[in-house]
Amino acid sequence: MAKLYVNPKVKKGHINPELQGHFSEHLGRCIYEGIYVGEDSEIPNVNGMRTDVVEALKEIRVPVLRWPGGCFADEYHWKDGIGPKEGRKKMVNTHWGGVVEDNSFGTHEFMELCRQLGCKTYINGNMGSGTVQEMSEWVEYMTFDGISPMADLRKENGHEEPWRVDYFGVGNENWGCGGNMRPEFYGDMYRRYQTYVRNYDSKNPICKIACGANAGDYHWTDKVLETAFDHGSGFMGGMSLHYYTLPTGDWSSKGSALEFDEKDWYRTLKATLKMEELIRRHGAIMDQYDPEKKIGMVIDEWGTWYDVEPGTNPGFLYQQNTMRDALVAGINLNLFNKNCDRVKMANIAQMVNVLQAVILTEGEKMAKTPTWHVFDLFQHHQDGELVESSIETEEVGLEEDYMIPDLSESVSLGKDGRLHVTVTNASLSRKAEVEGFFAETAVSAVKGRILTGEMHAHNTFEEPDMVHTQEFTDFSVEGNQVRFTVPACSVLHLELEL
Ligand code: AHR
Numbered sequence: 001m002a003k004l005y006v007n008p009k010v011k012k013g014h015i016n017p018e019l020q021g022h023f024s025e026h027l028g029r030c031i032y033e034g035i036y037v038g039e040d041s042e043i044p045n046v047n048g049m050r051t052d053v054v055e056a057l058k059e060i061r062v063p064v065l066r067w068p069g070g071c072f073a074d075e076y077h078w079k080d081g082i083g084p085k086e087g088r089k090k091m092v093n094t095h096w097g098g099v100v101e102d103n104s105f106g107t108h109e110f111m112e113l114c115r116q117l118g119c120k121t122y123i124n125g126n127m128g129s130g131t132v133q134e135m136s137e138w139v140e141y142m143t144f145d146g147i148s149p150m151a152d153l154r155k156e157n158g159h160e161e162p163w164r165v166d167y168f169g170v171g172n173e174n175w176g177c178g179g180n181m182r183p184e185f186y187g188d189m190y191r192r193y194q195t196y197v198r199n200y201d202s203k204n205p206i207c208k209i210a211c212g213a214n215a216g217d218y219h220w221t222d223k224v225l226e227t228a229f230d231h232g233s234g235f236m237g238g239m240s241l242h243y244y245t246l247p248t249g250d251w252s253s254k255g256s257a258l259e260f261d262e263k264d265w266y267r268t269l270k271a272t273l274k275m276e277e278l279i280r281r282h283g284a285i286m287d288q289y290d291p292e293k294k295i296g297m298v299i300d301e302w303g304t305w306y307d308v309e310p311g312t313n314p315g316f317l318y319q320q321n322t323m324r325d326a327l328v329a330g331i332n333l334n335l336f337n338k339n340c341d342r343v344k345m346a347n348i349a350q351m352v353n354v355l356q357a358v359i360l361t362e363g364e365k366m367a368k369t370p371t372w373h374v375f376d377l378f379q380h381h382q383d384g385e386l387v388e389s390s391i392e393t394e395e396v397g398l399e400e401d402y403m404i405p406d407l408s409e410s411v412s413l414g415k416d417g418r419l420h421v422t423v424t425n426a427s428l429s430r431k432a433e434v435e436g437f438f439a440e441t442a443v444s445a446v447k448g449r450i451l452t453g454e455m456h457a458h459n460t461f462e463e464p465d466m467v468h469t470q471e472f473t474d475f476s477v478e479g480n481q482v483r484f485t486v487p488a489c490s491v492l493h494l495e496l497e498l
Contacts (some may be wrong), residue, residue, distance in 0.1 A: 018215035025070035034352030074128030081106020097315025127171030138197035149183030187227025208239030296344025303356030384412030448472030452490035
């Protein structure tokens with residue numbers, strides 16, 4: 001029997017809703033087809049945004065959306081994407097499939113999407129190939145409420161009121177696709193570019209995000225902070241981290257999304273658990289510069305990355321999504337919660353049709369992935385207070401080097417006054433019997449939902465509801481104790497009334 005200890009009286013930090021954020025790039029069929037079909041499409045839409053997708057995203061309460069990239073961000077020139085659509089410049093999307101980008105989805109369309117979703121905005125600026133002036137004017141265009149060349153241009157283009165920009169990324173992956181810079185050089189560039197990301201709306205200052213490391217590049221984190229972190233949180237509100245889960249760890253042969261065996265299962269989950277070490281070690285470096293934790297770790301690209309589905313454009317990064325992805329999502333979302341004192345935002349890559357998407361589309365058809373269902377279970381943690389908890393685990397796996405703990409958990413006290421417990425069981429063969437102790441607090445009611453299934457289980461356009469959550473009733477309550485059984489290969493949410 002695994003013991004779960006929860007002390008609802010000990011609060012460990014606020015769980016920013018942004019820990020369940022999303023990322024949408026001009027890549028493959030994420031924006032075009034996946035989200036934006038245009039006003040003249042036969043697919044039902046509101047101002048060009050497909051209604052089915054927007055409704056599904058609203059169900060999981062998308063808190064923040066990052067756009068326009070990714071690598072695309074450092075090639076994007078925002079002025080190409082404003083004004084009458086017929087006059088917008090066409091360009092080649094060199095990073096992603098060499099397709100023509102017609103810029104029909106630009107700043108106004110992104111802001112309209114966020115309005116429909118009711119989410120915060122995270123714009124990623126172009127430092128790699130853009131000028132300081134270009135970045136500065138974009139911020140002026142979006143946020144200045146007065147008379148100025150850029151505010152006037154926005155009004156001419158039909159938007160009188162300024163928008164709110166909650167987060168602004170100063171470059172993306174500038175150690176790679178965003179300019180191949182060295183950290184000291186990027187640090188200096190960051191100092192310069194961020195100066196002109198003006199706060200026109202002093203009541204709602206923009207949180208500026210510096211480009212952080214690729215996975216375990218601790219040198220980058222150290223040197224960027226040494227160079228650029230000396231002006232407090234107005235100067236830098238966050239620093240990003242990118243980490244993708246590859247089953248093989250080999251970029252030239254990542255493995256298939258659907259065809260995998262039990263060894264691949266444990267290898268993938270072992271790879272995803274690396275996130276714990278990355279948060280701890282990058283966090284330790286951040287602590288040296290910022291012991292008060294004023295700047296957030298922003299894990300603005302995470303998720304699985306497999307070989308593309310056979311027959312699809314290799315530059316479109318389209319992959320299916322199974323219970324393996326559900327476990328990856330559950331383990332990571334628990335980790336983000338447990339580290340909410342430092343991790344302030346995380347954005348799964350990517351929202352629709354790309355990498356570990358929560359939604360897949362084909363023509364007018366749409367399917368919610370197992371990952372969508374995990375976000376659905378975890379949404380109860382949004383805006384909650386993390387409470388102290390720990391769970392006993394056992395090692396599971398098939399190979400000595402790829403053993404992993406069977407269980408992961410996090411517990412929060414929600415705004416609804418209830419305790420929310422999320423537990424993942426990564427074992428493929430063993431259910432876990434858990435005895436939960438809730439300090440001195442008597443538990444008066446419990447309800448739960450669970451996502452479980454065979455490891456390859458996934459949703460298709462023909463059977464979009466193969467994988468879905470169900471009511472969970474396998475528990476018993478006695479005083480301050482709750483016993484429950486978590487089936488193998490599952491993600492569980494329990495809601496407790498105290
Ligand atoms: O998400 C796909 C790509 O992965 C992004 O464009 C880039 O930032 C990262 O390398």
